[in-house]
Structure formats: structure tokens, C-alpha cells
Amino acid sequence: MREIAVEQYIQMDNAIPVDVRSPIEFEECSIPGAVNVPLFTNEERVEIGTLYKKEGSDAAKWRAMEIVSPKIPSMMQKIRDLKDDGFQPVIYCWRGGMRSKAVTTFITYAGISIPRLTGGYRAYRQYILENTADLIPEKAVVLHGMTGVGKTDVLKVLSEKGYPAIDLEEMAGHRGSIFGSFGMGDGSTQKTFDALLYQALSEVKGSPYIIMEAESKRIGKAVQPDELLDTKKTGIHIDMFASMESRVQRILRDYVEPYQREEWFKPKVDESLVFIKKRLKDTEIREQLDESAEAENYELFIKLLLEHYYDPRYAFKQHDYEGQFHHVNADDVEAAAQQIIHIIENQNAPVL
Helix, strand or coil: CCEECHHHHHCCCCEEEEECCCHHHHHHCCCCCCEECCCCCHHHHHHHHHHHHHHCHHHHHHHHHHHHHHHHHHHHHHHHHHHHCCCEEEEECCCCCHHHHHHHHHHHHCCCCCCEECCHHHHHHHHHHHHHHHHCCCEEEEEEECCCCCHHHHHHHHHHCCCCECCHHHHHCCCCCCCCCCCCCCCCCHHHHHHHHHHHHHHCCCCCEEEEECCCCEECCEECCHHHHHHHHCCEEEEEECCHHHHHHHHHHHHHCCCCCCCCHHHHHHHHHHHHHCCCCCHHHHHHHHHHHHCCCHHHHHHHHHHHHHHHHCCCCHHHCCCCEEEEECCCHHHHHHHHHHHHHHCCCCCC
């Protein structure tokens, strides 16, 4: 049985992690890009754990064998298909224990040599936490701006042009506002965020700078590492601005139009509005928000939120950052990206 350390896995070409844990464990955290080929369903895992506590190891192992035996051919086929597709599967479980060992043994008996990750997911997580800080470039280009100015759109354009841009909101599965989870599911756990951040930083390794938004330390459920926040403070700071009309249209496009017909949409708007109204003293504005939400006039609803809730709370915390602020009009996203490239070039930061 071939075993590899996390360091070896990180350097492999065409590696695809095969997570043999239960679906619920896989959803909570996994190695980015992993495929779930579970030995047990969530219910089977609970059953075996209960049996282990009540009757001991031997009884649990016997029951596990009964459950797994019929699944072996289909599991092996899934792993074999990955290999036939040109990938190098790497088997792992929580800590490199019995589950990954069993699957690796089965596949070895089938005549296929596939490595197993020593220490499992736990070793992988420990490795990325120890090494993430070393991947953070010395300089940051930081995009500031009020809600809806298009910071994420500009990041995507810069990334497509080959610039070292990372999208922290996408990694967190949250857009960083009260409505930030709309269309983003339940958001990433801290473990998932940490893994995606490590992966993103690995992809821009060697760059003298990185481009990202000026997010607060917490984004949804996830918290950024202090080293990343420290890098932002001394970076090149770009204050993006845009007209109210373009901001409203952008928010409609991102938060409303794709989800408006979903069952969860209206109740979630109402739930978020309750939270917002507690922080608004103006009775008339609160009534207008209620009326526009009820009428599903989301264009007016967004405009009211921006003017009376988000914009007044947007503190341009220049004192938290060191260095000059550059101002960029983002009504046209492509033009804004070009302006930012020009600023980077003039700061003597090498263009990739």
C-alpha cells in the first residue's frame, strides 16, 4: 500500500482527492476539488458509531463489513474511472485511518496502485494552516467602495486578464452584507474557506502583489487570517465609485433577478428587512421599505437601502490604511479594470 504525505500531494500533477467519508463530513469540509466516494451513508455512520459504543469494536467492524461489501464493486469503478480519465486519485478519510486504508486495500487487490494520504484531512488542514501565511505576497492592491459599485465584477475582469486577483467573498460563500447569503447557499465553513484561500494563494504564488477587496475580518461564517489583513493595510488602495443607477442595476442583477421566483426569496427579504428596520430611526423610510418590499418594487427597495442604510454606514476608514488612495469610476467595469492596471503599473508593481 502506497502512502504519501501532504507535501507530496500538494506537488502532484493531475491529483484528484477521493474522500471516502460520509456525505455530511464531506459537506462540512473537504480538500478542494475532492470527489466524495463514501464508504457509509450518514445514517450508516451513525449506526456503526452507536454499535461501537454499545457492543465494542468487533461488532462494529462486522456490521461495517456487512454494509460495505455490496458497495465495493461500484466504489472501485468510480475510482477506476477517475484514473482512466487521466487523473491520479488520492484516497483520504478524516485522519488516515481504517476507512481510507480499507478502500486502498480493495483497489490494490483489484490491481490498481493508488496512493493514500497519510494523516487524512486532518493532516491536510494542519499543513495549510501552517503554510498559508508564507504564500501571501508582500503587497496588496485593495479595492474599496460602497455596496454595488462592482468590486467583484472588476476582480473577475482582472483575473480573466491574468492578474493575481482573489475573490474572498466567493471563498466564503457570502457577499459580506445582510443580504450577502442570497443565492450563495449556507456559506462556507471556516475549514472550507481556509482550504480555498490556500488554493487561491498557491495559484498566484510568486506574484509580488495580490488584488482583493477590503473586506472586514469576518465574511459570513469565515474569518480571514491576520497576516492577510496586515498586508491589506499597507497596500495600494483604490476607492471605486459609481452612479446610484448603475449600483441599483448591478444589485438587481446579482441579488434579485436570478432568485426572485424562488420560494425562499421573499421570506428571506422580509427576514433581512426586520433586522435593518431595527437600525433605522426614520419611520417614514421604514414604511417606504415595507411598501416597496411588499409591492416587490425591488428597484426602489434597493435605492432606499443604499441611500438610508448602507451608504451612511460606509465609513471610508482611510486611517486604518497606510498610503495614498486612488479614485476609480466603476460605471464601466472594463474601463475601471484598465484604470486599476494603469495605477498598478505607475506604482512600479510588475504586471504579470
